[in-house]
Amino acid sequence: MPDATNLTIVLKSHPVGAPRPADFALVRDPIPKPGAGEVLCRTIYLSLDPYMRGRISGVRSYAAPVEIGQVIVGGTVSEVVESNHPRFQRGDVVVGYDGWQAYAVSNGAGMRTLDRAAAPISTALGVLGMPGLTAYVGLLDIGRPQRGETVVVSAASGAVGSIVGQLAKAEGCRAVGTAGTDEKCRYVVDELGFDACVNYRQGLPASLAAACPNGIDVYFENVGGPVLDAVLALANQGARIPLCGLISEYNATSPVPGPNWRPLLAKRIRVQGFIVSDHLDRAPAFLEDLTPRVRDGRLKYREDVVDGLENAPAAFIGLLQGKNFGKLIVRVGPEPA
Amino acid sequence: MPDATNLTIVLKSHPVGAPRPADFALVRDPIPKPGAGEVLCRTIYLSLDPYMRGRISGVRSYAAPVEIGQVIVGGTVSEVVESNHPRFQRGDVVVGYDGWQAYAVSNGAGMRTLDRAAAPISTALGVLGMPGLTAYVGLLDIGRPQRGETVVVSAASGAVGSIVGQLAKAEGCRAVGTAGTDEKCRYVVDELGFDACVNYRQGLPASLAAACPNGIDVYFENVGGPVLDAVLALANQGARIPLCGLISEYNATSPVPGPNWRPLLAKRIRVQGFIVSDHLDRAPAFLEDLTPRVRDGRLKYREDVVDGLENAPAAFIGLLQGKNFGKLIVRVGPEPA
Numbered sequence: 001m002p003d004a005t006n007l008t009i010v011l012k013s014h015p016v017g018a019p020r021p022a023d024f025a026l027v028r029d030p031i032p033k034p035g036a037g038e039v040l041c042r043t044i045y046l047s048l049d050p051y052m053r054g055r056i057s058g059v060r061s062y063a064a065p066v067e068i069g070q071v072i073v074g075g076t077v078s079e080v081v082e083s084n085h086p087r088f089q090r091g092d093v094v095v096g097y098d099g100w101q102a103y104a105v106s107n108g109a110g111m112r113t114l115d116r117a118a119a120p121i122s123t124a125l126g127v128l129g130m131p132g133l134t135a136y137v138g139l140l141d142i143g144r145p146q147r148g149e150t151v152v153v154s155a156a157s158g159a160v161g162s163i164v165g166q167l168a169k170a171e172g173c174r175a176v177g178t179a180g181t182d183e184k185c186r187y188v189v190d191e192l193g194f195d196a197c198v199n200y201r202q203g204l205p206a207s208l209a210a211a212c213p214n215g216i217d218v219y220f221e222n223v224g225g226p227v228l229d230a231v232l233a234l235a236n237q238g239a240r241i242p243l244c245g246l247i248s249e250y251n252a253t254s255p256v257p258g259p260n261w262r263p264l265l266a267k268r269i270r271v272q273g274f275i276v277s278d279h280l281d282r283a284p285a286f287l288e289d290l291t292p293r294v295r296d297g298r299l300k301y302r303e304d305v306v307d308g309l310e311n312a313p314a315a316f317i318g319l320l321q322g323k324n325f326g327k328l329i330v331r332v333g334p335e336p337a
Numbered sequence: 338m339p340d341a342t343n344l345t346i347v348l349k350s351h352p353v354g355a356p357r358p359a360d361f362a363l364v365r366d367p368i369p370k371p372g373a374g375e376v377l378c379r380t381i382y383l384s385l386d387p388y389m390r391g392r393i394s395g396v397r398s399y400a401a402p403v404e405i406g407q408v409i410v411g412g413t414v415s416e417v418v419e420s421n422h423p424r425f426q427r428g429d430v431v432v433g434y435d436g437w438q439a440y441a442v443s444n445g446a447g448m449r450t451l452d453r454a455a456a457p458i459s460t461a462l463g464v465l466g467m468p469g470l471t472a473y474v475g476l477l478d479i480g481r482p483q484r485g486e487t488v489v490v491s492a493a494s495g496a497v498g499s500i501v502g503q504l505a506k507a508e509g510c511r512a513v514g515t516a517g518t519d520e521k522c523r524y525v526v527d528e529l530g531f532d533a534c535v536n537y538r539q540g541l542p543a544s545l546a547a548a549c550p551n552g553i554d555v556y557f558e559n560v561g562g563p564v565l566d567a568v569l570a571l572a573n574q575g576a577r578i579p580l581c582g583l584i585s586e587y588n589a590t591s592p593v594p595g596p597n598w599r600p601l602l603a604k605r606i607r608v609q610g611f612i613v614s615d616h617l618d619r620a621p622a623f624l625e626d627l628t629p630r631v632r633d634g635r636l637k638y639r640e641d642v643v644d645g646l647e648n649a650p651a652a653f654i655g656l657l658q659g660k661n662f663g664k665l666i667v668r669v670g671p672e673p674a
Contacts, residue, residue, distance in 0.1 A: 054603075061603045062574070224598060237399070243602050257594035261561060264610040265580050266391075266398045271608040273601040 006031045007309050008071050008101035014058035018251045018320065023056070024072070024313040032105045039085045039111075041078035041094065041104050043332040046309065047125035048074065048316050048324075049159070053250040062275055072100040075130055077114070077121050079336050088113065093336065095124040100312055102332055119294050121335065126327035127294055127301035128287060131159035134276040136286045138220055138242040139164050140171075141279070142272050147172035149217035150236075152208070154227045156197055157184040157302070159327035160244060164220045165194045166299055173218075176211045178227050180322040187325075192300055205230035215239075224248045224256070232263040243273040251320055302326030343368045344646050345408045345438035351395035355588045355657065360393070361409075361650040369442045376422045376448075378415035378431065378441050380669040383646065384462035385411065385653050385661075386496070390587040399612055409437040412467055414451070414458050416673050425450065430673065432461040437649055439669055456631050458672065463664035464631055464638035465624060468496035471581060471613040473623045475557055476501050477508075478616070479579040479609050484509035486554035487573075489545070491564045493534055494521040494639070496664035497581060501557045502531045503636055510555075513548045515564050517659040524662075529637055542567035552576075561585045561593070569600040580610040588657055639663030 005028045012025040034040040055066050055073055066072055076098040080088050085108045088094065096111040098104035114121050119128055126132065138160075145151050151168035155161040156177020165175040165188065177188045177197040185197035196211035198204070200223075208230045215236040221228060224246035231241075249256045263269065293299035304326040306315040312330045319328050342365045349362040371377040392403050392410055403409055413435040417425050422445045425431065433448040435441035451458050456465055463469065475497075482488050488505035492498040493514020502512040502525065514525045514534040522534035533548035535541070537560075545567045552573040558565060561583035568578075586593045600606065630636035641663040643652040649667045656665050 062605075228598075243598065246598055246602060249597075249599065255597035255599065258596050258598045259594070260586075260592035261565075261580065261583055261595045261608075261610075262586065262592065264608060265583060265612075266610070268399075268610045268612060268615065269608075270610070271598075271601060271606075273598075273603070273605045273607075275602075275605060278605065 004031065005029065006101060006103040008099075009309065009312055010069055010071055011056050011066050013068065015053075015056060015251075017253050019053070019056070019313070019317050021313050021317070026310055031103045034082050034084050034105045036084055038105050038107050039080050039088050040082040041076070041096065041098055041106055042081045043076050043078050043098055043102050043104065043309070044093070044335055045077040045122050045125055046074050046100060046312060046330040046332050047076070047129070048312065048319055048328040048330060049131070050245055050247045050250060050319060052316065053320060063277075073097065074099050075125050076104070076332075077124050078104070079333075091336065093121050095129065100309065102309055118291055122303060122305075122329055123294060123301065125329055126159050126303060127163055127299060128291060130276055131327060132163050132290060133279065133283055133286050134244060135160045135163035135167060135220075136290065137276060137279040137282050138244050138274060139167050139218070141282065142242040142274055143218040143220060143240050145171050145173045145218050148174075150174040150176060150212050150214055151218040151220065152176045152178070152212065152216050152231055153220040153222070154178045154200070155222040155245075155247065155322075156188045156194065157192075157325060158222065161220070161222055162188070162192055162301060162326070163299070166192055168218070169193055169195075170298075174212075174214070176208075176216075178208070178223075184325060187302070191302075200227050205233055209234055218242070220244060222247060224258075229259050232259050232269075235263060235267050235269055237267050239267060239269045241269060241271045243271055247320065247322075304328045306330050308332075341368065342366065343438060343440040345436075346646065346649055347406055347408050347437075348393050348403050350405065352390075352393060352588075354590050356390070356393070356650070356654050358650050358654070363647055368440045371419050371421050371442045373421055375442050375444050376417050376425045377419040378413070378433065378435055378443060379418045380413050380415050380435055380439050380441065380646070381430070381672055382414040382459050382462055383411050383437060383649060383667040383669050384413070384466070385643075385649065385656055385665040385667060386468070387582055387584045387587060387656060389653065390657060400614075410434065411436050412462050413441070413669075414461050415441070428673065430458050432466065437646065439646055455628055459640060459642075459666055460631060460638065462666055463496050463640060464500060464636060465628060467613055468664060469500050469627060470616065470620055470623050472497045472500035472504060472557075473627065474613060474616040474619050475579040475581050475611060476504050476555070478619065479611055480555040480557060480577050482508050482510045482555050485511075487511040487513060487549050487551055488555040488557065489513045489515070489549065489553050489568055490557040490559070491515045491537070492559040492582075492584065492659075493525045493531065494529075494662060495559065498557070498559055499525070499529055499638060499663070500636070503529055505555075506530055506532075507635075511549075511551070513545075513553075515545070515560075521662060524639070528639075537564050542570055546571055555579070557581060559584060561595075566596050569596050569606075572600060572604050572606055574604050576604060576606045578606060578608045580608055584657065641665045642668050644668050
């Protein structure tokens with residue numbers, strides 16, 4: 001064991017509005033011991049994702065909230081350092097849900113061993129992990145894009161949005177993103193191959209209209225706010241809106257009014273909220289379909305890696321402000337040789 | 338011909354806010370002559386429906402707007418008084434779309450001969466007409482209620498809502514209505530057999546919560562406004578919202594903000610706007626299914642009949658304020674013997 005203590009980050013207070021560093025506390029504990037049927041994992045990468053804002057809010061939603069003093073939840077890629085579990089061996093690299101801590105004991109539920117030859121292990125938290133599955137299910141199963149249609153996705157340079165647009169292109173659609181900086185927009189078009197990307201801080205709704213000359217058939221919604229208003233004005237009859245996230249509202253202290261519903265009626269629009277955890281049955285098909293595309297470079301991804309678990313709170317606060325550029329990951333410890 | 342002149346009501350000005358009588362003009366014209374392949378129809382009943390507010394607004398929506406000076410559109414039950422059309426004979430009673438006028442020439446497109454023995458001919462504008470098909474498609478095809486679920490419908494004593502709740506009961510669901518007076522609520526429960534009905538002018542959201550102890554699985558939306566907010570707070574995971582109308586907003590002069598979308602996301606709610614004219618392929622099944630239920634009294638309906646075409650504007654203005662009680666119909670002329 002390289003270190004005798006375990007670093008964990010626990011919730012100190014439920015944030016009101018934007019989370020502050022003081023809402024989080026770093027705690028040093030002894031490294032736990034795995035019991036019978038358990039494994040001890042050393043965290044290599046921790047995923048930071050917008051949904052965590054809901055979990056630490058103290059409000060019960062679709063999943064149990066994180067209570068004060070509890071370790072904050074999160075997806076992890078880890079090395080098994082001790083195993084009393086028949087499915088896992090010391091040295092295995094696994095993807096699991098160990099949360100914001102350097103070491104964790106697990107009974108193996110929901111844990112999966114990664115094939116290190118298939119793809120970089122960090123991708124199990126992004127393009128080949130929960131964000132990728134979210135994009136896959138939300139776009140293909142719920143959005144159901146048809147060849148020649150226009151697909152718009154917000155937060156287009158992010159972990160989910162970047163994949164949505166690339167999948168839309170692969171389906172023969174026009175892919176249009178929205179993002180918060182010109183640099184992100186350039187990346188979305190030049191590197192990811194979207195047809196267009198609009199900086200939502202400038203020129204909405206005209207800029208989006210110019211990018212969508214044939215209107216909008218699918219809007220993959222990650223953000224809420226003015227982008228949604230602009231999309232509804234441009235939506236075609238029968239448009240579909242997979243509703244994945246509303247990050248622009250997550251720090252709001254009172255409910256933000258939504259758009260007027262007249263366009264939903266007149267244009268026969270379908271809005272479908274979804275949570276990826278309801279769709280884990282699609283994970284095998286998703287991995288089989290996308291792993292080769294990641295390996296041969298057809299599906300591109302970008303990671304924004306922050307070093308050190310102690311920097312997770314600041315990185316997470318920045319995520320809610322759109323400061324990350326690509327899938328936000330904390331490197332908690334080194335990859336095994 | 339009983340009368341040498343034709344009475345028509347044309348649009349005089351696009352209403353701003355609530356329509357006023359001065360937005361309509363009565364015009365007397367000569368009765369038109371049918372040409373080759375045409376029929377002359379004498380209007381017996383004219384249907385008044387909320388969607389007409391959109392058509393006279395001057396704003397292009399899902400159908401072409403009524404222009405100034407044009408006869409206002411509307412569904413009609415008529416007697417064929419002259420026919421140069423092989424499918425129709427003098428004396429036939431037909432349902433068509435002749436608009437706000439006492440006589441109309443038609444080429445027969447979209448016109449259907451009624452079986453006077455099957456049901457009262459006025460029902461072709463209500464329970465066995467467009468409102469009935471709207472309820473049928475919206476509830477069964479889009480809402481997809483399952484036995485034991487709770488279905489809420491707004492404007493529950495109206496042409497569409499009254500059928501939605503009765504169909505929900507027939508599917509084994511708990512049916513809960515909302516309406517604007519205690520008298521309407523009593524009718525909905527005592528006559529139509531809903532399990533409960535809430536006067537939305539009093540005690541929302543607590544009254545709706547009390548009426549829906551197991552939450553809400555399907556909300557058939559006709560009105561918008563505070564009922565929708567209360568429903569979203571009570572909606573169960575996976576709830577469906579067939580969006581049929583937003584009558585509380587039709588007189589608004591600027592877009593009314595909608596509800597916050599967080600519940601749609603957290604509860605995986607599906608909202609589906611629909612327009613009945615997209616679903617005319619379902620009309621044969623609908624008629625086959627519901628005509629016997631109307632005939633034997635299992636499916637109840639109530640008509641609010643106004644006498645005289647000249648009274649159509651005032652009746653329509655009242656419809657948008659919820660002053661009607663049941664399906665609003667104008668008796669333009671007598672039924673044939």
